[in-house]
Every structure is written in C-alpha cells, then in structure tokens.
Amino acid sequence: MANENLIEKIMNDPQPIPRKVPDYMRKSGGFMFWTGAMVSAVFLYEVVTGLILLFYYQPSNAYNSTEAFLNTVPFGSIILTTHLYGAYAMIVLVYIHLLRNLFVGAYKKPRQMQWLSGILLLLMTIGVGFFGYSMSGDVLSADATDVGRGISGAVPVIGQYLTSLFFGSGTQLSLFHRLLAWHIVLAALIGIFFLAHFFLAEYNTIMPSGKDSGDRAPAIDRDDGSYKPWYPYNLMYMMQIVLLTLGIVVIIPSILAVMPNVPALFSPFPQVAPNSPLAMNVPAYPPWFLLFIYKELDFQFAQGLGPFYATVIFAGLPLAYLVLLPYLDTKASLKLVDRPITVSLTIVGVVYLAILSAWGALEPGVPINNGIVALFYIVPLVVITGFVMFLTKMIKQGKITNPYIGGIVLSATFAGLSAFGIGAILVYSRMNFTPSVLAGLSILGLFLGISLLFAFALIFGIFPPKARKQEGNISKNTYVAYSSIMGILSIVILIEILSMPFGNIYNQSLYGVGLGVLLLIGGVMIRLYRGQYYGE
Amino acid sequence: MSEKDREETTPPDSSRRNFIKMMGVLAIGAASIGFLRGGIQNIIPSSAPVLTGFPSLKLVDTTGKPISTNSLVVNNPEIVTFDYPLVDEPNFLLRLGDSNNKDVEIKPVTVTIPLTGAKFQSPGGVGPYKSVVASSAICQHLGCVPPEIRYHTFTSSSFDGKIHCDCHGSTYDPFEGFKVVNGPTQRPLPNVIMSHEGSDPDTDSYYVKSLVGPVIYAHTSDLSGGNPLPSTTQTTVTVTKG
Numbered sequence: 001m002a003n004e005n006l007i008e009k010i011m012n013d014p015q016p017i018p019r020k021v022p023d024y025m026r027k028s029g030g031f032m033f034w035t036g037a038m039v040s041a042v043f044l045y046e047v048v049t050g051l052i053l054l055f056y057y058q059p060s061n062a063y064n065s066t067e068a069f070l071n072t073v074p075f076g077s078i079i080l081t082t083h084l085y086g087a088y089a090m091i092v093l094v095y096i097h098l099l100r101n102l103f104v105g106a107y108k109k110p111r112q113m114q115w116l117s118g119i120l121l122l123l124m125t126i127g128v129g130f131f132g133y134s135m136s137g138d139v140l141s142a143d144a145t146d147v148g149r150g151i152s153g154a155v156p157v158i159g160q161y162l163t164s165l166f167f168g169s170g171t172q173l174s175l176f177h178r179l180l181a182w183h184i185v186l187a188a189l190i191g192i193f194f195l196a197h198f199f200l201a202e203y204n205t206i207m208p209s210g211k212d213s214g215d216r217a218p219a220i221d222r223d224d225g226s227y228k229p230w231y232p233y234n235l236m237y238m239m240q241i242v243l244l245t246l247g248i249v250v251i252i253p254s255i256l257a258v259m260p261n262v263p264a265l266f267s268p269f270p271q272v273a274p275n276s277p278l279a280m281n282v283p284a285y286p287p288w289f290l291l292f293i294y295k296e297l298d299f300q301f302a303q304g305l306g307p308f309y310a311t312v313i314f315a316g317l318p319l320a321y322l323v324l325l326p327y328l329d330t331k332a333s334l335k336l337v338d339r340p341i342t343v344s345l346t347i348v349g350v351v352y353l354a355i356l357s358a359w360g361a362l363e364p365g366v367p368i369n370n371g372i373v374a375l376f377y378i379v380p381l382v383v384i385t386g387f388v389m390f391l392t393k394m395i396k397q398g399k400i401t402n403p404y405i406g407g408i409v410l411s412a413t414f415a416g417l418s419a420f421g422i423g424a425i426l427v428y429s430r431m432n433f434t435p436s437v438l439a440g441l442s443i444l445g446l447f448l449g450i451s452l453l454f455a456f457a458l459i460f461g462i463f464p465p466k467a468r469k470q471e472g473n474i475s476k477n478t479y480v481a482y483s484s485i486m487g488i489l490s491i492v493i494l495i496e497i498l499s500m501p502f503g504n505i506y507n508q509s510l511y512g513v514g515l516g517v518l519l520l521i522g523g524v525m526i527r528l529y530r531g532q533y534y535g536e
Numbered sequence: 537m538s539e540k541d542r543e544e545t546t547p548p549d550s551s552r553r554n555f556i557k558m559m560g561v562l563a564i565g566a567a568s569i570g571f572l573r574g575g576i577q578n579i580i581p582s583s584a585p586v587l588t589g590f591p592s593l594k595l596v597d598t599t600g601k602p603i604s605t606n607s608l609v610v611n612n613p614e615i616v617t618f619d620y621p622l623v624d625e626p627n628f629l630l631r632l633g634d635s636n637n638k639d640v641e642i643k644p645v646t647v648t649i650p651l652t653g654a655k656f657q658s659p660g661g662v663g664p665y666k667s668v669v670a671s672s673a674i675c676q677h678l679g680c681v682p683p684e685i686r687y688h689t690f691t692s693s694s695f696d697g698k699i700h701c702d703c704h705g706s707t708y709d710p711f712e713g714f715k716v717v718n719g720p721t722q723r724p725l726p727n728v729i730m731s732h733e734g735s736d737p738d739t740d741s742y743y744v745k746s747l748v749g750p751v752i753y754a755h756t757s758d759l760s761g762g763n764p765l766p767s768t769t770q771t772t773v774t775v776t777k778g
Contacts, residue, residue, distance in 0.1 A: 055579055061763065064623050068763035072586050075574040243564070273766065480552055487559030494566035498573055511574065518567035525560040533553060 010203055014220060017202050020227035024209060026237045026536045033206060034241050035097040036198075041242040042090040042249060043194065049083040050132075050187065059176035062137030063273045070269065070505070077508040078515075081253035081268035087129050089249045091289045094125050102325075102346050105334040106207045108217035112326040114200040119322050121193050126289060128186040133287040135179045138270040139279040144286045145175065147294065147307075154308035215334045233534060240526040247519030254512030257505060261435035265361055283364050292353055295360035299373045318349055336406060337392045344388035347413060351380045354417050362428040404458040411455040418448035479532055486521050493518055587759045590621055590746035594770040595629065602741035603629075603773050604734075605663050610637045611689045615682045617673050618773045620728065620744050622762035625752060626673040626681055627728050627744075628699070629773055630710055632661070635690040635697075639665035640711065647713040649750055651722035656749050658713025662732040668742065670728035671714045674753040675701040677721040683776065699725070714749070723750040726758070744771065 011017050025033040056073060058065040069076040098118065101107060107115035130148065134141040145167060152162040166182060168174030205221040213219035228234075253268040264271055265288050272278045286294045293315055296302055302310035329342050336343055355376070368376075391409065394400045402408065421444045429437040497514040500507055530536045595603040595618055608616070610633035617626040633639050642661030649655070661667045675685045685701035687710065688694065698717055699708040706721035708714045714725035726749040734740030747758050755761045765771055 052575065052579055055581075058763075061623060064763050064766055067766070068586070072764065074577040076578060078574060079578055239564075243567070476549065476552060480555060483556045483559040487562045490563040490566040494570055497570050502577065511570075515567065515570045515574070518563065518570055522560070522564040522567050525556075525563050529556060529560055532556070 014205065015223045018230055019202055019205055019221070020223050020230060021206055021234060022208065022212065022221065022227060023536070025206065026233065026530070031241065032100055034238075035093060035100050036201065037238060037241050038245045039090060039093045039097055040194065040198070041245045042086050042093060043190065045246055045249060046083060046086045046090060047187065047191070049079050049086065050184075052079055053083060054184075057135070057180065059180050060173050062135060062172075062176040063270070066136045066138075066270055074502045075508055075511070077257065077505045078250075078254065078512045081257055082250050082512065084133075084268055085253040085256075086249045087132060088289075089245070091125060091129055093245075094122055098122060098322075099346065099350070101207070102342070103336065104207055104210075105217065105219075105329075105339065105342075107326045108219075108329070108332075108334065109326075110218045110220075111200070111204050111207070114197060114204060115326050116323065117193055117197045117200065119319070121190060121197060123319075124186050124190050124193065128183060128190060129287060129289060131179050131183040131186065135176065135183060136270040137176065137274075138272065139274045139276070139282050140264065140271050140285055140287075142274040143284040144290070145179075147286055147290075147297075150307045151311050154306045156308070159308070210334060213334065216332045217334060219334060228534075233530075233536070236526055236530055236534070237536075240523050240530070243519045243523035243526065247516045247523060249516075250512050250519060251516030254509045254516060257509040257512070261439075263436040263439070285361070285364060288357065288361070291360035292356035294364070295356045295368075298360075298363075298366060299368050300370045301373070303367065321345070337395050340388050340392045341385075343392075344385040347388070348381050348384050351384065351413070351417065352377075355380075355420065358421055358424055362424055402459065402461075404461075408455050408458045411451040411458065414451035415448055415455060418444045418451065422448065476532070479528060482528065483525060486525055490518055490521050586762065586764050587621060590759070591765070591768055593620065593744050593765070593767070595742045595744065595773050596770045597773055600770075602739075604740050605631075605665075605668070605737035608668065610639060610667070612687075612775075613689050613691070615686050615776045616773060617682060617776075618670075618744070618771045619765060620771055621747070621758055621765070623765055624762055627670050628673045628682075628687060628710075629668070629670050630687055631663070631668050632710060633667065637690075639667035641666040642669050642711060645713045645715075647715045647724050647727075647749065649723050650716055656727075658727050659729045659748060662730045662742065664732075664735070664737055664740070668730065668732070669710055669714075670730055670744065671699075671708075671710065671725040672728070672747070672752050673725075675703065675706055675721065676723040676725060676750060676753050677701065677704055677706045677719075679753045680704075726750055726752055 056069045134145045153159045168178040208221040256262050256268045271282050296314040425440050493514045497511045608631040610631050616629045620627050644660035645658050646655050647658050661669050673682050680701050680703040684703050687699050690696045704720050707718035708725050709717050716724050726747045729745045731743045752758050
C-alpha cells in the first residue's frame with residue numbers, strides 16, 4: 001500500500017505485532033533464542049522483591065534494618081537472599097544474552113539500535129547491582145562504596161561533584177539515602193530502556209536461525225504462514241521458561257543459606273558491620289561482578305594512572321569496542337568462519353574477564369608488576385586469535401567437517417578456564433584445604449568434567465545428528481502417572497510450606513527450597529504438556 | 537477455523553488431557569499460593585514484640601570500654617544518651633549533683649501519671665553515691681528528642697536541675713523520678729532501671745535492666761515498634777554538645 005503511514009508499517013510489517021515466531025524457537029535447544037526472556041523474568045522478580053524490601057529499608061539505619069529484616073521479619077531471609085541472587089542471576093543472564101548475540105551477529109544491520117540499547121542496559125544492570133549491593137551497610141558494602149568514591153572522585157574537573165552526586169555529602173545518612181535513590185532510579189530506567197529494547201526486538205523481528213536467513217544480514221524473520229499462533233504456544237513456552245528460571249533463582253540461595261562456610265563472595269547474607277572487630281577477618285572484596293575492575297586497579301602502571309584513568313582503559317576500551325562493533329563489522333555474512341576477528345576477540349574478552357575476576361578473588365589488593373600484566377594480556381590474545389584463525393582456515397579448506405566444531409571449541413575453552421581456575425586455587429591456597437577452597441575446587445572440577453565430557457561427546461559424535469526422539473516417546477498413561485505424581489507432590493509441598501513456622505532462617509530456607517521445587521515442577525509439567533499435545 | 541479451534545473441537549483424548557491440565561494448574565497454583573503466603577506475611581508489619589523480654593545491657597563508650605563512675609561528669613552540660621531497649625530509642629544517662637556539683641543521692645519515690653492517675657515506684661539512683669539515673673529521652677508530649685529535650689544544669693539561665701523540652705515547654709524533674717513539673721505533657725518520662733557492679737569508681741560498670749512508668753512515647757509496648765540493638769550484651773553511650 002503506497003499511502004500506508006509509518007506507524008502502520010512498523011506495526012504490520014513483516015507481520016502484525018506481536019510477531020509470531022518460528023517453531024524451532026520452541027524446540028529443544030531453542031532456549032538460546034529466549035535469553036532475553038530469562039533476563040526479563042528475573043528483572044520482574046527483582047522489582048517485586050525490591051518493592052517489598054522498600055517497605056522495611058531504613059537509610060538512617062541501613063545495617064540494623066537489613067539485619068532486622070533478615071532475622072525478625074517473617075520470610076525476610078527468603079526475600080532478601082533471593083533478591084540478591086536474582087540480581088546475580090540477572091547479571092549472569094545479561095552476559096549470556098550479550099555473548100549469544102555477539103556470536104550470532106545480532107548486532108548487525110538492522111539491529112544496531114537494539115544492540116546499543118542492550119549495552120546501555122548492561123551498564124545500568126551493573127550499576128543497579130553495585131548500588132543495591134552497597135545498601136546493606138555491611139563491611140563489604142563499605143569497601144565497595146570506598147572503591148566507587150575513589151573512582152568517581154578521580155574524574156578530572158567534576159570528580160568532586162560526581163562523588164557527592166552519587167555518594168552524598170559525607171554523612172552515613174546521606175550516603176544510604178543516595179544509594180537507595182540511585183538503586184530505584186536505575187531500576188526504573190532499566191524498566192524504561194527494557195521496554196524500548198523489547199519494542200525494537202519486536203520491530204526488527206527475532207534473529208532468525210542461520211538456515212532461515214541464509215547467514216546474511218539483514219536477517220529478518222518472515223512468517224511463511226506455517227507459524228503457530230502466539231496463544232497458547234508461545235505463552236506456554238514463556239511460562240515454562242519463567243517458572244524454570246525463577247525456580248533456580250529461589251532454590252540456590254535457599255540452599256546456600258543453610259550451608260556452612262560459604263565464602264563471603266557468594267554468601268547470601270550480609271557480612272558483619274564495618275565497625276565490628278570481626279570486620280578484620282573479612283577480605284575487602286567488591287561484589288564479584290566488579291572483581292575484574294578491582295583487580296585492574298592493582299596493576300603497577302594502573303596505580304600510576306590513578307583509579308579513574310585505569311577504569312577508563314580497562315573497562316572503557318572493551319565498552320568502546322562493543323559500542324563501535326556494529327559500525328566496525330559491517331560485512332553481511334553472519335557465519336562464524338567469516339568473522340574470525342570478532343569471534344576471537346569475544347573469546348579473548350571472556351577469558352580476560354574470567355581470569356581477572358578469579359585473580360581479584362584470590363589475590364585481592366596484591367600489586368602486579370608490568371611484566372606479568374603484559375604477559376597476561378598478550379598470551380591469551382595471541383594464542384586464541386591464532387587458534388581461531390587456524391581453525392577457520394581449516395574449516396574453509398574443508399579439512400574439518402565435524403558439524404559440532406563450535407560446540408567443541410566452546411567446551412574446550414570452558415575446560416581450559418576451569419583447569420586454570422583449579423591450578424590457581426591450588427597455588428594460592430598453598431594446599432591448605434579449607435572448606436571454601438574445597439568448595440571452589442569441587443565446583444570447578446565439576447565444570448571441568450562436564451565440559452570435557454561435552455567436548456569428547458561432540459568429537460566422537462555421541463550425539464547422533466538429527467536422530468532425536470520424536471514426540472510420543474512416553475506412553476500416554478505413563479504421562480498421566482507422571483503428572484499425577486507431580487500434582488500430588490505439589491499439594492504435599494504446598495501443605496508443608498503453608499504449615500511451616502517461619503521462626504528462623506533454617507525454616508525459611510526450607511520454605512524457599514519448597515517454593516523453588518514447586519516452580520520447577522510447574523515448568524516441567526508445562527514442558528511435558530507441550531511435548532504431548534503440541535508436539536514441541 | 538483457526539488451529540486452536542480445531543484442537544478444542546476434536547481433542548485427541550479430552551479427559552486425559554483435561555486431567556493433565558488440571559494437574560499443571562494445580563502445581564502452578566500451589567507455587568503462587570506458596571509465594572502469596574510469604575509475601576503477605578512479610579509485608580504486614582509485626583506488632584508483636586521484637587524482643588521476648590528487656591535485655592540486660594552493659595553501658596559502654598564508643599571505644600567499647602565500660603562506663604565507670606569517674607567517666608561520668610556530675611551535672612554534665614553535654615547530652616549523654618544511649619539507645620535502649622531498641623535502636624533509635626534514646627535515653628538520658630545523668631549523674632546528678634547539687635548546685636556545687638556534689639553527688640546527690642536519689643531516693644526511690646512514688647510518681648503519679650497525671651493523665652491516668654496511675655502511680656509507679658521510681659527506681660532511684662545507683663552507683664557509689666546513688667546519684668546515677670536514666671530515663672527515656674523522648675518527650676512524652678509529642679516525641680521530641682535531644683537536643684530539643686535536655687537536662688539543664690544549675691549554671692543554666694532557666695529550668696536549672698530540670699529536664700526541659702524546647703518544643704512545647706514540657707518540664708520533668710530527674711531528682712523526683714522524672715515526674716511532670718510543667719505541662720503540656722501529661723506523663724512523666726519512663727524511668728530506666730539500672731544496676732551497678734564493682735566498687736572502684738575507675739573500673740566499675742553500669743547495666744540497664746528494664747523500664748518502669750509510662751510506655752515510651754508513641755509505642756504500644758516498650759519492646760515493639762523498632763529494630764533490636766546490634767548487640768545483646770551492651771549498648772553504646774554517646775556524648776553530644778548540649
């Protein structure tokens with residue numbers, strides 16, 4: 001239609017909003033198309049629990065009111081710990097969302113604005129996490145605000161104004177009042193930018209699979225008439241994703257809350273007050289998601305530059321790269337083998353981030369001389385770029401035909417990182433096996449085992465290509481039995497958690513585990529139902 | 537006919553499918569009700585006491601050293617307070633003396649609450665000279681706190697030897713169980729019951745045990761409506777300029 005106006009075009013082209021999505025997005029493995037949905041689910045959870053916390057938080061009395069919420073308010077422990085772990089989950093999921101879109105090339109035409117709003121959302125998510133983390137008023141929050149003050153105060157010319165803008169006039173009351181205000185302001189801004197980001201995603205359509213787009217930008221998803229309606233298919237799928245994500249977010253801190261000797265970095269509870277004599281025993285950590293900046297400030301030449309310029313170089317350069325990426329990498333091909341530089345820089349970035357974070361956790365505040373810094377930056381860059389270049393050349397020449405080569409490289413990278421982490425822990429703990437060292441070793445050992453298993457399974461083709469079981473693999477009666485067991489189980493759990501006294505943190509943790517299991521059961525039941533009746 | 541309608545009119549096995557749907561709704565409903573219990577019980581503020589009884593707390597200074605008799609100034613013109621029994625509930629700590637700043641023994645007296653006519657027995661002074669007393673520092677008229685309400689020494693121009701609130705003029709007599717001297721307040725200040733340990737005035741220590749008299753201003757009970765103190769063994773005495 002020639003006289004169609006712009007709004008009509010946006011709303012209806014290539015098909016009406018909300019756009020339908022292709023069926024492969026709901027098939028197994030399709031969850032990588034829904035990482036944004038997972039982030040939004042956790043964000044909504046954070047908003048709800050955050051508003052509940054707002055009823056109780058007293059900036060004039062930050063630490064005591066947090067401790068009182070934890071210990072005396074019914075279900076305070078479960079709300080506070082899941083709010084913290086929801087934030088952690090949101091940050092992890094935002095990174096996963098970012099990496100996924102980097103690898104599939106979703107930053108290319110026509111999604112540049114979507115990409116840039118996503119970068120802004122990443123920054124605001126880390127910012128809101130920083131302010132929220134600092135609000136508890138414990139010794140770690142005091143350390144974190146000190147580092148924040150140091151960085152903002154070192155900004156040339158306006159440093160002093162920035163410091164008082166973010167951290168107040170210097171009294172404790174104005175500090176916590178401002179932390180609260182910034183925490184809420186940033187959360188609201190995330191909400192607004194999320195709506196823009198989401199609308200852009202609808203406008204540009206989902207990023208179609210390589211098969212559909214022919215691996216070429218601009219990749220637009222068009223309904224060929226075969227797409228199933230949004231209701232109930234997408235709604236059910238989204239509910240499944242939301243329930244499974246929230247189930248995990250609720251269960252993890254509930255289990256950690258009753259485990260002994262959880263390291264300060266991952267403890268779901270606030271640490272001791274900064275003026276307590278015990279504060280000496282808590283290492284000065286920022287939140288784990290800022291450990292990489294914290295470690296960079298320890299580099300010899302960074303200390304000469306001061307905290308502001310060091311942050312500009314170490315956090316600003318990767319950021320500038322991400323912002324410029326849509327304008328640097330403008331080639332049409334979305335194939336990984338045609339983008340070896342983007343791919344290797346992405347992997348190098350992840351390796352830097354992981355190693356710097358682990359380094360900051362193991363050697364907080366230990367200065368690093370320039371030689372080691374140079375080695376740390378150059379070795380992964382050269383090794384990974386060289387390896388990726390070599391690999392892409394081999395694939396292009398047809399010497400490597402394994403269709404899972406991407407998965408093999410990814411699992412090998414994870415295996416390498418885990419092995420590095422185990423080595424680092426063994427060296428820095430000096431073989432002194434305290435419970436937290438053992439916990440770290442066993443988690444990394446698990447990662448190493450799983451990623452090695454995956455790599456070998458892919459190399460030797462243990463996952464037979466395209467021979468997945470079709471629907472109906474469970475007989476209908478077995479399925480009825482499954483669902484009644486889970487239905488009865490959920491009633492039992494519900495009675496259990498409704499009749500449970502909430503007197504102490506242990507009971508509340510059981511309540512949290514029960515709630516998480518209920519959410520997971522709901523998610524699994526939707527999965528089975530979709531499999532049985534939608535053939536998905 | 538849309539795909540959805542087709543499925544609903546010709547279900548493959550409707551009773552089985554409905555049963556399974558019901559089980560799914562049950563599980564998700566259970567999760568929602570579970571969430572509701574926690575959420576609702578959480579946001580309704582508890583009016584139940586946050587403490588089961590009055591804690592017995594040692595008075596310490598900001599460095600953690602116990603407050604001794606000699607560290608207290610007789611008729612101190614500065615404002616000396618400590619939080620008890622909950623945070624943000626300030627109390628005066630006074631070492632009272634005569635106009636020559638000699639310790640005065642404070643005897644237990646019977647205090648009348650003008651509003652209700654009820655009577656209570658004030659605890660009297662403690663310490664080697666029986667001259668140390670304490671009371672809530674929240675005015676019983678409209679809840680003003682120090683420095684608006686404070687003890688006026690014998691060198692002040694007015695209200696000497698009395699606790700006077702600048703907000704509306706309520707005046708209390710610390711030598712007589714903090715009884716009402718002048719309105720508009722209708723209630724005396726709640727008295728803090730204290731005990732004293734040790735005989736050397738340089739190393740002795742003071743404990744606060746409980747409250748007697750009216751309930752702390754704007755509270756339904758002395759043990760509710762706030763957050764517990766960070767320590768269960770001591771409370772910190774702070775000194776501010778009067």
